[in-house]
Amino acid sequence: MPYDLPPLSWLRAFEASARLGNFTRAAEELLITPAAISYQVRQLEQQLGYPLFERLHRTLVLTRLGQTYLPTVEKAFSDLSIATVSVFGDRNRQPVRFRCLNSFGQLWMIPRIRRFQELHPDVDLQMISASWAETLNPELFDIDIRFGDGTWTDGIVEFLQNDPIIPVCHPDLGLSATKHDLEALGAAPRLDIMGVIDTWESFFRGYGHEVPSRNGLQVDQTLSALELAALGHGHALVLESLAQPYLDAGRLVRSCDRRINSRHSFYLVTSRPRKALAPAAQNFCDWMIDELRHP
Known part of the structure; x- marks a missing residue:
């Protein structure tokens, strides 16, 4: 939608001049000339139709309308600054950006993230959730944690872990x-996760048992299946590492002692060799691999 706003450069000139008290100091901060600052403020006043300053000798005093307008302008620039750093990071302290499946992030990464922060308090992390394995975009992030067969060609692929399914x-x-x-x-109600390769059919065939007809709900994510199972809607067939937080909390139990080997595994995919990543990203990868292989 279009916004009925003055040019941002005029608003910046007004905010800096009001905060610093004169055009000269505002010009030094914004790296332009005092004449340019004065011109931008006058243009702003002409567009608004009201004076914002009383121009005294070598100083500026806000008019009543200028005093009313200034807090809103200051908050707008503050919100823009906060949003910019939140999304893109501080230029002097770039976060380690990584992507992972939503279920892995919620059930494995988040419960352990404090361990990494305690070891590396100077490293900021930015986690991006995904539902499926997608192409790695090094402009957005260098590290991708995927679940699949490991045959991707858009980065350097490194095996992380293979889990049983229970x-x-x-x-x-x-x-x-x-x-x-x-x-x-x-005969019991069962929950199916759409798009997975290791299904209830695989489970029953693996034990030489006749495959029963479908009997339950279908969902598109492991998290949904686990939550539904914890609420008593049926049995879910999931990776053991993702079910573990629910088992530890007593919200779920193993339906029986049977299990099958997963035909897919967790992999680390990076835009370039791990040793070529930034030191903070290398530290994160090393920590995650150690956590996975030595829980």
């Missing part, structure tokens, strides 16, 4: 560990 459920729905557990699981 069925989990609300404690009230846990099955007894008997030879009949697969029959009971086949």
